[in-house]
Each structure stands twice: as C-alpha cells, then as structure tokens.
Amino acid sequence: MAWLLSMLAVASPAHEVQPAVADVEVGADAVTIQLRTALEPLIAGIDLSTIEDTNDSPLSDQNDALRRLSPEELRAATEEAWPAIAAQITLQAGEQPLTPVLETVDIPEVGDPEIRRDSILTLTAALPDGDAPVIFGWDSELGGLVVRQVADGESYDDFLTGGALSEPMPRTGVAEQSLGDVVVRYLISGFDHIIPKGLDHILFVLGLFFYALAWRPLLWQVTAFTAAHTVTLALATLGIVNIADDAMWIVEAIIAASIVYVAVENVLVARRGRVVAAAAAGGGTVRVEAVDAPTITPARIAVVFAFGLLHGLGFASVLSEFGLGEHFVASLIAFNVGVELGQLAVIAVALLLVWATFEVLGRRLHPESEGFRAISVVGSLLIGAVGLWWVIERTLLG
Template sequence: MSLLRILVRVALVALLSMAPLSVAAHEVQPAISDVELSEDTVTITLTTAIEPILAGVDLEGIEDTNDSPLSDRVDALRALPPETLAAELAERWPEIAERITLRAGDTRVTPVLVDVTIPEVGDTEIRRDSTLLLTAPLPDDGSPVTFGWDAELGGLIVRQGDDAQGYNAFLTSGAVTDPMPRTGVAEQNLGDVIVTYVVSGFDHIIPKGLDHILFVLGLFFYSLAWRPLLWQVSAFTVAHTATLALATLGIVQPTMWIVEALIAASIVWVGVENIWSGGRRDIGWGRIAVVFGFGLLHGLGFASVLSEFGLGQYFIASLISFNVGVEIGQLTVIAAAFLLLGLPFGSKPWYRRAVAIPGSLVIAAIASYWVLNRIGWAGDIPYLA
C-alpha cells in the first residue's frame, strides 16, 4: 500500500474515531432544574445523574464518565440500590450544597434536600437520572434570586415559569442565572437568547451528536459532486426543520426510544446505499426522498434537546437560533470531511474504492450496533454487551 493511501485511511479513521460504539456517548448531559419562587421560599426540582457527583468526577469538558479516572467508582455507585444511594446522597448533601450558588440579593441561602427519587438499578454502563427536590427559606426583603453551581458539576439548565413565557438559561463554567423575581419571571436579553441557542444547536452536533455526525458523513460519502450533496443536505434540512418545529410545539409527540432506534437505522441505510449506488454525479428522486424521510426522524431527535431547554419568552427566535446552530454544525462536519478527504484525494481514481466505500462500511457497522443497543438486543450479542 502506498504512503498516500495509508495517509488517506489514517485521515478516515481520525474522522470516524469520534463515533465510539457505545450509546453512552451522550452520557454527560446537563442537569435540568425547575425553579419555583414564592415570597418566602424557593423550591427547585433537579433532574440529574447523581453518581458522577458523588464519585467526585469533574464533569466540565468531558463527554462520558468513562473518560474519567473515577469511572469505576461511578459504575459502582450505579450498581447500588436506590435506598442505599439515597442514604449516601443524604450523608454527603452538606458538602454538595456548598457547591450550589443560591442567593437572595446579597444573602446566601442553603438548599435543603427534601426528597430524592432514584430509578432501580439497570445497566451500569448507562446513566440513570434521579430527581431531587430542594427547598430553602428566603429573607423577607423581596430580593430576586440567582442560582447556579460549580463548573465541576457540569452544565445546568434552569427553567422558571411556563415554557411559552418563562425564563430559560443554560449555565456552564460556574455561571449563575439572571436575577429571578419572586413574582413573575426574569427578563431575558434577545441577543443572549440567540447566542445561547445557536451554541446549543451547534453543541448538539459537535461534539455530542455522534449519530447525526455519522448521518451527515454518510451524505458526504455518497458523492463528491456538488449537485447530489446539495440536494441531500437541502432535503435533510427542510425535513428536520419541519419536525423540529412540530415536536417543539407539541403537535407531534413521538416515543423517543423508537425515534432513536430509527435514527440509527437511517444511518445504516445511508451507509449501505452508498456502497451499492454511490459515486454518481447525479442523484435520483428516490435517494432524495429517503434522505428527506430520515431528516424527519432526526428533527424529532433534535426536538428532544429543545424540550429539555424550553424555548421561553422568545419562542420563534429560540427555535430558529437552535436550528441555525444545528446547520452550522452539519456544515462544519461536511467542510472538515472535504478538507481532510475530498479536496486532496477526491479526484483520485481509487477514492471511492479506498475511502468512500470503507467509510460507509464503518458508518453502517457502528450504526448497526446502535440499532441493536437502542432496542435492547446488544446484551445478547457476544463481545458487544
């Protein structure tokens, strides 16, 4: 094998190495908190995986707790029954509470752990989200409340009020919310909302949207000709924009495990179809229709993220901004693939044989495992469980 072909395959492996076989790639997710304020009390309903917090994992900047040297401790905590884990959380709560920033004006208040709901033990390789009920008394000066926590605890989504007119914030790096009044909700700046949702949309593709990355790479490997790529990306964009809006508005309410399994199946289909009919300079309506249909599925997947964030006071701006972030992420994937593979090697006679077909095979193989895992069959397959 020539040095040039070796370099091509190294580039291909580097491009696809961001897609590990485990579906736990989405494991580190921001916690979700719903804040309710009254004249004298703050109540916070917090949904998060408490095992990494108890294990002392630094969740800032990692995508999977398996990337932490404390991953064995996390798995051991996941194996604890709910009542045992709840007891450890209660014992450790004072030190955890010290890492939570909760202020009424200039007065620091300490959240009290009132209740916790922990699911039964499942697959210890997969996160389990618990629900914590926190409360704290507020001083009688009527001062607004700010809330956040230390960067090492990871991202934090804060929601106050209803989804249509409420306040929503995505906090990272130890940031805190805007002041939240005890009556009504905090006012948000439109510019900040746009930036937040564009970044969130991009982040859902790079680095967290590994399944969406593989699908876009599947579109890229079909053909380097601009017309097929343009038609596919356009069909995919129109489709996922439509279902993103419908699902976010509540008009469509899919069962997400089915959607996630079908998204993985769509990646398998695209990869296999590349092998049999890719490499053309034109594109048939059949491929466009298939990509459009799969785009509808991926839009439902994007909507699951927005359902966690909420859309708040600037509904349309938030929805459009998130979609813009998604598009920027997808175009970044295509641009990276073109610069690494298409530009230097796309004109070579062996490009399809040595790059596009092997790349599509890898994509189809990874997605096939995801399908089995998401419908619960991978545990029955030797060496994949």
C-alpha cells in the same frame, strides 16, 4: 484517512448524558427548587462536561453500581455526597451567597440499570430581606441545566452549559432575557450538539458528503435532512411528540441503522459508476480517469428525510424540556441554526481534508474522479462499520 480513523476510534453511543431540569419558585422570603436529575453520576463524581455517555467515564463502574441501589440506599448515598455536590451549586440573592438545603429526595424504584433513572430533589434557601433577585446555576462538571421559572402566567426558560448562571429571577414576575442573549446561547448549544457531542450525527452527515462531491446532490440531501429534524425538533418542543426514556434505545438504534444505510448505498453507487466506466472502455485495459457523478434520486431524498426525522428526536431531549417562553421561536430557530452550522463545519473539514489528500497525490479533485470514488468507498465502509456496531450494541448488547 487517518482523520476519520481517529474519529471512529472514540466512537460511542450518544444522548446518554442529558441535562438536569430545575423548576425555580421564588417567594418573598424563600426560594424552592425542584431539581430533576440522575443522581448516580453526580454521586460518583463523573465530569459530565466532557462526555456524552457515562460509559465513557473511568468512573462508569461506580455509576453502574449506584444504579442498582434501592431508593433507600441511594438516598443515603445522596445525603452523604450532598456537601460536595452543594459546593458546585451557585445560589445567591443579588450578590449574597445562599446555602441550598436538601429537603427531600424522591428516587424511583430500581428498573433497568442500563436506563437513566431520574430522581427529584427539593432544595430550599431562606432569602434575605429586600427584593434582590435569585441567581441559580452549577459548575460545568455537573452537565447541562435547564432552568425554568413560572409566575403570574409568565415563564422564563434557559438552558445553561459550561457553568453559566441563570438570569436574575425576581421575587415577583419572572426573569427577563434579551433576544440577543437567547439567540447566542442556543446557537452555541446547537453547534455543541454536533461538534463535539454528536458523533452519530457527524457520521451521518459524512455519509451524505461521501455520496457525491458535486454540490447539487449534497445540497438536496442536507436540505432534506435539515427540514426533517427541524420538524421533529418543533413537535417535541411543543410536546406533540414525546419519546419515553425507556424507548429512546429504539430511536438510537434506528439512527445507527441510518448510518449503515447511507454508507451501503454510497458504496453501491460508487460500484455502479465503476461498472459503467468499464463498459465504456469496451472491456479492455484502458484506464478510465472519470465517470459520471452520481445523481440525486427522489428515493435517496425520501430516505434522508425519514432518517432526519429520527435524528431530530435525538436533539429534542434538550428542547422538549422548555415551555412556550417569550423567545420560544427564537430559541428553536437559533438552536437549529447552530446544528446546521455544525453540520456545515463537518462538511467543510471533510472537503478540506479530501482536497489536501488530492494535492499531496498530485491529482485534480473533481466529482467524477476515480480517486474520490475510492475515498468515498473507504470512508463509507468505515462509517458503516461503526454504525453496524452501534446497531448491535444498542439492540443485542443494550
């Protein structure tokens, strides 16, 4: 179980780092960008491409100190740091680089320093003569970036990661994206939100895996989980469901509790199996090598579905920023398929490692084996312990 222990050693709450949102207006002579983002990690110099929570950065103390600054103090810090931040921004007209000018900085008052504080920056740049389109993006260290352009009743929405740049945004109309580009980008983004960024989702999926090795119970659980978070992803993206930033801790705490629940139920199911085996042996000393595999129950499916709705809200913080663009449905489906591929990859790796363990021990791997029951109990206890810590951290310590 060393692979699971190493994963749990780096466990931390997810969804703290969220993408910035840039609304781009391209005119005949100038481009204006309204950028909504958390300024504190940018000023502190935190590399947002490698973490999912600012607390995971060695610069987290600086970030926390900046969160406590008044709007006036943070505005001064932003202006001082702006040359370094601007150097990480790509803004160009065709092939000609443009220099973004920081016009205004709108910073909310200090609230709960544990909650992300979004500020709004207004950037402008003069455009050269001609009709060269505008391209915008920034380095991967600044995190994910949602780019939106609306003009003449049309819209362009893109989610940029890894330092990717927007499609060329024309001075009349909006940028165009091919269906293939949209599918590939959102497929990768959905997978990335499971591996490596979605540790809480990974642990929940492992909880489903440890319930039973048999394919039928696993298929029913994964299907229920998939259907549920597809529903909340769609509702959040359409703006029907909207969770305020200061209420996300509730969702995160319940997600952690869902991990604890499935882990505890796994242990109870495995324990019931051993009791049945002992009874079948007549209370003697006969070693029982196999017992009946756990069967899936409607109650388990209902619980997994309910928790899947909440896990979908965890993903929705990204897609909820998007409007109903030309490829909205394709974007939603591709992102969700990427999530499912990530979950299947988690299950495949877990199955491979369990199989390798049995091979080393010279035992045959099958759903009814006592060996798998033992692995299920140990794995579930480890997962449940992390989930319980997250519940405490996201409620009592948050």
